[in-house]
Amino acid sequence: MAITRAEVLKIADLARLHFSEEELVAFTVQFQRILDYVEQLKKVDVTGIEPTSHVSLTEDFEKHIFREDETRPSLPVEESLANAPDPGAGHFRVPKVL
């Protein structure tokens, strides 16, 4: 299946990425090659086969994944903001949205 420039631009927008014109050309070629390669998955008969998302799930796993919903200590505000590019007044500042 051939990927169009418009599709690549749409995917880039969804992924919140920007490409220069030059990058876009090179990228579309690589994208196409990779898509052609993964196309072979379509040859596999998967009728009636369930998908696997957690591969080492054991039978009594559910017993272990739930706990009481108790309040626990979490990171203090200063530590949570320590890596922020633009912290302010105990918050993360971003460009104006409205």
Added chain:
Amino acid sequence: MDLRDAHSIRDAVNSGKISAREAAEAALRRIEEVDGDLGGFLIIDSTRVLERADRVDRLLRERALPLAGVPIAVKDNICTRNLRTTCGSKILENYIPPYSATAIERLETAGAIVIGKSNCDEFAMGSSTENSAFKVTRNPYDRERVSGGSSGGSTVAVAAGMTPLALGSETGGSVRQPASFCNVVGLKPTYGRISRYGLVAYASSLDCISPIANNPRDIALLLTHIAGRDERDSTSAPELVPDYLADLEKPVRGMRLGIPKEFFGEGLDPEVKSMIETGIRNAGSLGCELIEVSLPHTEYAIADYYIIATAEASSNLARYDGVRYGYRVSAPEDLLDMYKRTRSEGFGDEVKRRIMIGTYALSSGYYEAYYGRAMRVRTLIKRDYDQAFEKVDALLSPVSPTPAFKIGEKISDPLSMYLSDVYTVTANLAGIPALSVPCGFTQGGLPVGLQMLANQFQESTLLRLAESYIREFPVTDPYRTVK
């Protein structure tokens, strides 16, 4: 001091022959000596290292510790509290985690000393450590060649005698392949065996913290202290952690070893093939039965892996938006412009490529055709292994179709780089443990590893097979003194 054996350092520190500080200083000196042109480490904070070592020395007055004073290298995608963690990416260049990964907490409690953060492909995406935003890690056996990847820095730290232990991570072969390229032992454990808490997420259904050492005994020691259930990772396994070291002494005689015929086809370098065949015969001579088996869906593994891994990556890496941590572009026009330019300037090419493929595979109208189908094919790959392990206790195969390739050789052709993972990714998809153990050197002087794979939670089987193999057929390292 021999920085190649964790047990001997641990014993020397516990018995007071040397202090943890002396062990840490020896590792720092060795790094100073050899890492300049190898490029294994990204971040070393020697003040922190020595403070930690002194703390261990104080604790040792009260009691012995299982990893007392053992220096360890940590891949830079594993969070270390108050120690920069970049994932080899510009987008996290100045990120200082406010917490440590569970594996780090556990090994520090056991007395190990984190010496530094090691280089890797950006966000662990790559097979050569050339995708790091900061530097290339070179192969200690040939500096014109790659170390392998993505855990190249951790592997080289162990291979060049800078630290006896290292933590890497695997999503698709990222510890076994560099271990094979650099003549060390690398184990990818069962999915969920080691907590992923604090391992920066790439593809969550595949990611595993994975230990590296010079011998299976040291892997067993490290694994014992970091494995096990962690309530901060809901996918970590509740299975009890066995005594891996005691299990090493159990006999391997009578073990049934499967040879998957699909792992010996087209693309396998003839010299590597012949070395692996010798390795297999040697393993058989330990009193094991060799049985040919079939893993018929192997040919789809790379395609399957790249759909699953990129889809999960596109979702996991959405968090790098310039808001809460990491790089943010200067003077953005608006919020959308901030997101797009932050991500485009912060991520390298391979990361962008994978985010794009993954976004495509998950996008409206394509989800079932790509991700949905890939997860079903994954079930079939897992079933192939289930059936094989009804007949055999472990499988033997090559790790990589070739020895270490030249720096720059594959970087402009992403697909050829992906294809070099053909023998490793099925273990990640099936969630089974697998390791690379040194098998020998090519005529050209490059190491080759033998892969051993076992059923889920059978790390003990793998480690004792590797230990027996290495005892009986040790690999003489022709360059040990110079590297």
